[in-house]
Amino acid sequence: MVDQLVAFLLRQPEWIKSDGKDHIIVAHHPKSLLYVRKKLGLARFVLADFGRYGAKTANSDKDVIAPYQHVVNSISTNNSSPFEQRPPLAYFQGAIYRKDVRGAIRQELFYLLKDEKDVHFTFGSAQRSGVRQASRGMGTSRFCLNIAGDTPLSNCLFDAIVNHCVPVIISDNIELPYEDVLDYSEL
Structure with a gap:
């Protein structure tokens, strides 16, 4: 179905006129349109990150990185413990074994930190x-x-x-949403 959609789009006079440069494609999930994005590479994308694409397909000159929707419930400032009174030093709960090569760091950190006092590092979904x-x-x-x-x-x-909770980003080649206007060091 995706191949049919792309073939249809590429035949449209509006696409042909600009080679797609004036089109906006929302492909926010990391796997959305994944294997056809090269064909659509001149269009402007709304993405979650640049992690899976070459610079010709997705880049900060033409595309927008929009934040993921947060999943966990927010706490209010009134219900938040002061930083110094929070007993766990570090927290991670998620998938430890990932398919991608980048996911190997999760496994290494799990083995390094799993027995550390004041560190919560466990599998979760x-x-x-x-x-x-x-x-x-x-x-x-x-x-x-x-x-x-x-x-x-x-x-x-x-x-x-x-x-x-102070986020500690452990990742290469990261492009944060709206980082040209948000100073993440202030959060």
Whole structure:
């Protein structure tokens, strides 16, 4: 179906007129239109990150990185413990074993940190009570680890921010949403 959609789009006079340069394609999920994006590369994309694309397909000169929607519940400032009173030093709950090569860092960090005092590093998912556990864990920890997995960035960054947990980004080649106007060091 995706191939048919792309073939249809590439035949349209509006596309042909500009070779797609004046089109905007929302492909926010990291796997959206993944294997056909090269064919659409001159269009402007709204993406979650640049992690899976070459510079000719996706780049900061023409595309927009929009933040992931955060998953865990936000805590209010009134319910947030002061930084110094948060007992866990670092928090990570998520998929430890990832398909992509970038995910290997999660495994290495798990083996290094799993037995450390004041570090919560465990497998977790959005299934069952995983979101509630992550909300509680992030909301009571000082630092939240945002570790590259299948892509350089994940929604854990935004989950940490809304829970007043200092995000620690462990990732290469990261392009943060709206970083040209937001000073992430101030968060």
